Amino acid sequence: MMRKIIIGIKRHPKRFLLAIVFGFTVLWTVLEPIFSILEIKTTGYNYWYLALYFLVSFIISLFIIYPKREVEFGFKNTNTKIKIKFGDIFKENGHKVIPVNDFFDSKIGKPVSSKTLHGIFIEKVLGGHSEIFDKAIEKQLADQKYNVIKRTDGKEKRYNLGNTVVIDYEKSKYFCFALSKSDNDCNANSTPTLMLEALDGLWKSIRIEGNGQDVNLPLIGDGLSRIGLPQSQLLQLILISLLNSVKEKDLSSTIKIILTEKVFEKIDLEIIKNNWE
Numbered sequence: 001m002m003r004k005i006i007i008g009i010k011r012h013p014k015r016f017l018l019a020i021v022f023g024f025t026v027l028w029t030v031l032e033p034i035f036s037i038l039e040i041k042t043t044g045y046n047y048w049y050l051a052l053y054f055l056v057s058f059i060i061s062l063f064i065i066y067p068k069r070e071v072e073f074g075f076k077n078t079n080t081k082i083k084i085k086f087g088d089i090f091k092e093n094g095h096k097v098i099p100v101n102d103f104f105d106s107k108i109g110k111p112v113s114s115k116t117l118h119g120i121f122i123e124k125v126l127g128g129h130s131e132i133f134d135k136a137i138e139k140q141l142a143d144q145k146y147n148v149i150k151r152t153d154g155k156e157k158r159y160n161l162g163n164t165v166v167i168d169y170e171k172s173k174y175f176c177f178a179l180s181k182s183d184n185d186c187n188a189n190s191t192p193t194l195m196l197e198a199l200d201g202l203w204k205s206i207r208i209e210g211n212g213q214d215v216n217l218p219l220i221g222d223g224l225s226r227i228g229l230p231q232s233q234l235l236q237l238i239l240i241s242l243l244n245s246v247k248e249k250d251l252s253s254t255i256k257i258i259l260t261e262k263v264f265e266k267i268d269l270e271i272i273k274n275n276w277e
Contacts, residue, residue: 004264008065011268019064023057067264071273080246081254082239082276084269089117089258090125094214096172097202099179099225101188103155104137104165106130111154111186117218121174133167133176140165151184158182161194162201166209173209177202180225189226196241203245206252214254219263231266235259239276 009016070085089096100118105111107130112119126132146157164177179198180188190198199220206215221227221234229237235257242255259267 008067012065016065019061020057023060027053068269071269073277078246079250083256086259089216092216097217098176100176101182102178105154106133136165136167161198164205199241210252215252216256231263
C-alpha cells in the first residue's frame with residue numbers, strides 16, 4: 001500500500017498538497033463555529049487541534065490521490081464500453097485474446113516461452129495438450145495463404161499477421177491471433193504498423209465469433225513481441241485501433257483490457273480515462 005501511495009503522490013503532487021490545504025480549511029471553517037456554539041473551549045489545546053486537523057486532511061488527501069485500479073468509459077457515438085483494470089486475464093469472465101506468433105507455434109521452450117500468455121494458455125488452460133491448439137489451426141487456417149520457412153525449431157508454415165484461430169474451451173472462447181513475426185531462430189518482433197494490421201484481423205474475428213459477449217484483452221504488444229513502445233503508448237494504440245473498428249460496427253457490449261501488476265507504476269488509469277471521455 002505504501003508503494004502505491006508514493007506512486008499517487010509522485011503522479012499528482014499538486015493535487016495532494018491542495019487536498020491537504022482544502023481539507024484543513026474546510027475542517028477549520030466547519031468545526032470552529034460548532035465549537036463556539038457548543039461553548040467548547042480549545043484554549044490550551046490549540047496545537048493538538050491543529051495537529052488533528054492536519055492529520056485528518058492528510059488522510060483525506062491520500063484517498064484522493066490513491067492510484068485507481070479500474071476505470072470504465074464509453075466510446076462516444078458507439079454502444080461499446082471500455083473497462084481497463086489490473087488483474088489476471090484468465091480469471092475474468094468472457095472471451096479472451098491470446099497474442100501468438102505468425103507460425104502459431106505450440107511447442108513450449110524456444111518457439112513459445114512459458115512466461116508469455118501464449119505459453120500460459122497452452123500449459124495451464126489446455127493442460128499442456130498442444131494438439132488441441134494444433135488441430136484448431138489446421139482446421140481454421142486451411143484456406144489461408146502461408147509461406148513455408150525452414151527454421152531451427154518450431155513450425156514451418158508462416159501465416160499473415162491478423163489471422164485468428166478461435167478455440168472454444170471450458171465455456172470460454174480464446175481468440176489466438178498472429179501479432180508478431182518470428183525469425184528463423186524463433187525470435188519474435190513487430191512494429192506499431194504491424195500491430196495495427198494484426199489488430200484489424202483480430203477485431204474482424206471477434207465481430208464474427210464473439211456473439212456480442214464481453215472480450216478480455218491483455219496489454220497487446222508488451223513483452224516478447226518487441227513492439228518498441230512504452231506501455232502507456234501501447235494502451236493508447238490499442239484504444240485507437242478499437243475506436244476505428246467500433247466506429248464501423250460494434251464488437252461487443254464491453255471490451256476489457258486487463259493489465260498486469262508489473263505495469264502498475266507505468267500506467268495512470270485516471271489520465272487514460274480523462275483522455276478518452
